[in-house]
Amino acid sequence: MIMKGKKGIVLGIANKRSIAYGIANACREQGAEMAITFLNERFEGKLTPIAEDLGCSDRLYPCDVSKAEEIVALRETIAKDMGQIDFIVHSIAFAPKEGLDGRFINIPKDAFDVAMNISVYSLIELARELKPVMSDNASILTLSYYGGEKYIPNYNLMGIAKATLEMTVKYLAEDLGKDGIRVNAISAGPIKTLAAAGIGEFSFILKWNQANAPLKKNVTIHQVGNSGMYLLSDLSSGVTGEIHYVDGGYNVMGMPAVEFDDKGKPSLVWKG
Numbered sequence: 001m002i003m004k005g006k007k008g009i010v011l012g013i014a015n016k017r018s019i020a021y022g023i024a025n026a027c028r029e030q031g032a033e034m035a036i037t038f039l040n041e042r043f044e045g046k047l048t049p050i051a052e053d054l055g056c057s058d059r060l061y062p063c064d065v066s067k068a069e070e071i072v073a074l075r076e077t078i079a080k081d082m083g084q085i086d087f088i089v090h091s092i093a094f095a096p097k098e099g100l101d102g103r104f105i106n107i108p109k110d111a112f113d114v115a116m117n118i119s120v121y122s123l124i125e126l127a128r129e130l131k132p133v134m135s136d137n138a139s140i141l142t143l144s145y146y147g148g149e150k151y152i153p154n155y156n157l158m159g160i161a162k163a164t165l166e167m168t169v170k171y172l173a174e175d176l177g178k179d180g181i182r183v184n185a186i187s188a189g190p191i192k193t194l195a196a197a198g199i200g201e202f203s204f205i206l207k208w209n210q211a212n213a214p215l216k217k218n219v220t221i222h223q224v225g226n227s228g229m230y231l232l233s234d235l236s237s238g239v240t241g242e243i244h245y246v247d248g249g250y251n252v253m254g255m256p257a258v259e260f261d262d263k264g265k266p267s268l269v270w271k272g
């Protein structure tokens with residue numbers, strides 16, 4: 001039981017397809033105790049059976065990360081119900097629709113501000129506000145995507161948010177390292193979730209990744225969950241500031257793979 005004795009909080013479970021659910025489940029399987037959060041009352045009912053499933057029906061807390069007072073309230077509830085925590089999963093992102101398709105140049109400023117606030121600043125704010133209830137070898141994990149590193153069609157505003165998030169991980173890792181707290185990200189391959197459904201032509205991205213990743217498969221929340229559990233556990237006690245790819249190897253590819261016929265003529269492996 002790798003996570004036995006560890007307690008943590010998981011933010012960003014919308015349903016059982018959420019990456020955060022995969023991570024929470026892997027931690028639970030390895031003996032962790034946790035609390036989970038919901039965005040507002042509209043989502044509380046949906047999360048009740050999931051909390052039961054994860055053994056935390058009595059630790060289902062509200063937290064809209066765009067509201068500073070809810071993060072402070074979360075700290076107070078954690079202090080009262082759990083004492084200290086050993087891990088935080090930040091699996092949250094949001095960008096208004098107009099930031100996720102169309103021409104990049106047309107991204108409105110208010111959409112930019114909202115995406116940065118919810119998808120990036122919330123990580124800094126959570127780390128700062130929850131620090132008083134974090135143990136001195138705690139681990140923080142967030143979720144990124146390759147579109148923060150290279151161009152991906154329609155990822156637009158979220159690409160900028162993920163690039164900023166990845167640098168935030170590095171600066172936070174340095175700052176919190178002196179307190180013994182580690183901060184890492186997983187850059188996950190594309191997975192069909194609610195958040196992903198907001199990205200234009202997402203099914204094409206899924207097919208492209210499957211065809212071109214070395215493992216020739218898209219990753220699952222179970223796979224991301226196990227890697228996340230490792231980064232939250234003491235197995236990774238020497239790892240911080242990392243962006244760890246769980247993407248079937250897609251990020252190492254400089255070109256789509258080709259096959260050669262008998263005459264040495266190359267053709268694309270992917271026939272579309």
Ligand code: NAP
Pocket residue numbers: 011012013014015017018019020038039040043063064065066091092093094118143144145146187188189190191192193194195196
């Ligand atoms: P998801 O199931 O839709 O999870 C996104 C979560 O963010 C939801 O639980 C959503 O809550 C929450 N959220 C949005 N705004 C919030 C706010 N203001 N306060 C608190 N929570 C808020 O989708 P997911 O794909 O698992 O996404 C999780 C993370 O993985 C995101 O950072 C995403 O960018 C990243 N990621 C996803 C993929 C992919 O292909 N799916 C790949 C790489 C990285 P509600 O549902 O209640 O609104």
